[in-house]
Amino acid sequence: MEPCYEIRITQAKKGRGMFSRRFIKAGEEIFLESPMVSVQFAWNETCKYKACQQCLRSMETAEQMYRRLTNKPHFTLPKSNLCEVTPDRHVCCPDCGAPYCCRECYEEATALHHKVLCTGKDGKDHPTSHLIETWKTMHYPPETFNIMLAARLIATVKQKSDPLERKEFVDKLSTFCRSLTNDENNIIHKLLGNQFQHQIEVLREILKESFYEESIKEWFEPDGFKSLLALIGTNGQGIGTSSFSVWATNCEKKIADENLHKELSDLIDELYDDLNNIAGPEFLDCEGSGLYLLQSACNHSCVPNAQVTFPHNNHILSLKAVKDIEPDQEIFISYLDECDRTRxxxxxxxxxxxxxxxxxxxxxxxxxxxxxxxxxxxxxxxxxxxxxxxx
Ligand SMILES: [Zn+2]
Ligand SMILES: [Zn+2]
Ligand SMILES: [Zn+2]
Structure with a gap:
């Protein structure tokens, strides 16, 4: 099927924009996209959110997730057959123990970047652990900016043995906006504030010492490294996955009996209230960030006509129209979350x-x-x- 969008050169921020090629109805999916690279946030992992280290799928069952977040270890969730988590398919890296939702994800991670980043059996002294521990002591806003995205990008380039494939991957990255200063408005990126200068150097040293790769040597120099960080900081898309929300959606969609449907709907509202009150709204999902080529072509509006979602409990992004979009209209998303948009x-x-x-x-x-x-x-x-x- 022909895509319902196209990317055009515009006057806006990135020089690119996404436009509709036909009428798109509110609620319609505009596209699905897998990231070039994605990674769970370090703090999220530390807080025991068990997510697949390749596709970020939440690996707890909906019931386990609810129990952990609300501290109710004996709660039984009805209709557990509507939870799509399959623990019998889960595997771990035999060397470092990193969890994966299935063998395919483990093999994909190993083929792409895990050979370089695997910390091995006694992982504490491995450079990857050093990088993560150093990172956790630093707090860069926004959270979608994540040093492990840089590490995965470097590892992905390192693991490619075919120079042509390697070049293709690096070339794709240059499509993203990566300047730290916007000349027109002369704005200096927050990342370059003086208070961060030293920390940026510390991170660069660790990466250069342990993950150096000749074909991208400029990434390890001060200016190239800042430019790489800018790419991640300004293009990193937040990802949230939740087995609980998949279970809740399935209950809404798949229960035909009207009475049972109503009963479950009420229960789900109650459970969400619990989760919001006990765990807090910002702790509902497994969280991470990723780089998406198509999505990065969408410009921002404070009144967007499309929205990014993660409906499949993994890092596959779905862009959905939230309003009817006429042919030839620009498709906008909001870079601000719902809360910030009301400011x-x-x-x-x-x-x-x-x-x-x-x-x-x-x-x-x-x-x-x-x-x-x-x-x-x-x-x-x-x-x-x-x-x-x-x-
Ligand atoms: Zn997975
Ligand atoms: Zn491993
Ligand atoms: Zn605005």
Whole structure:
């Protein structure tokens, strides 16, 4: 089937944009995409979220996930046959114990990057462990910026024995926006703030010492390394996977009996309330980040007509229309999460400028530009609002 979108050169931030080639109905899937590389957040792994180290699939059953997050070890989830987690297919790397949801994922990881990154049986002294431990002592916003994405990219290049394949992979990366400064607006990326200079050098040293690769030698030099970090910082897409939400969706979709359906719906609302109240809304999913070529062509709007989701409990991204999109219209996503999107124009602009290096001219920002209610320079205090993410 012909894709319903195309990528065109635009005047916007990245010089690229995605446009519809036909009418797209609200709710329709625009495309599915696998990442070039993805990785679970280090803190998420430390907090015992068991995710496949290749596809980020949540490996706990819906019941196990609910029990752990709410601290109710004896809770029994009804309709457990609607949970799609299959523990009998799970495997571990025989050397380092890294968990994978299936043999195929283990083999894929080994073929792509795990040979270089595997910490082996006594992993503490391995450079990968050193890198992760060093990383955990540093706190870079935004969280989608993740040094392990850089390590996986380097390892992927290192493991390719065919020079042509290697070149193709590196060339693809150059499609992403990777400048740290936006010349037009003269904005310096937050990552280059003085307080981070030393930490960036520490990370570069570890990578250079242990994972050096001649064909990408510029990545290990100070400027090339910052540019690599910029690529990850401005293009890293957050990924959230949850076996619990797959179970809940299946209950909604697959139960035909009306009474049972209603009963389960009410229960699911209750369970989500529990999860929100006990674990907190930001702790519901296995979380990580990835680099997606197609998705990175979508520009930002504070009133987007499309949304990124992860409906299959893995890192496969689905872009869905949230409004009807007419032929030839640009397809926009929001780089801000739902909570940040409700902030004032001033706060939104600051977040977008610092993390994504552009000034937003979306219809909402334009309409608020001359409204004194939205333009005040000293409304940053709304940043401390306790914002709850209900989804
Ligand atoms: Zn997997
Ligand atoms: Zn291993
Ligand atoms: Zn805007």
């Amino acid at each position: 004032s124009r001033h706060s939104r602009h600051r977040l977008l400028r610092e993390n994504y290096l552009f000034i937003c001219n979306c219809p909402l920002c334009v309409s608020q530009a001359y409204d004194p209610d939205f333009t005040s320079d000293d409304d940053d205090d709304d940043d401390d609002d306790d914002c709850m993410d209900h989804n």
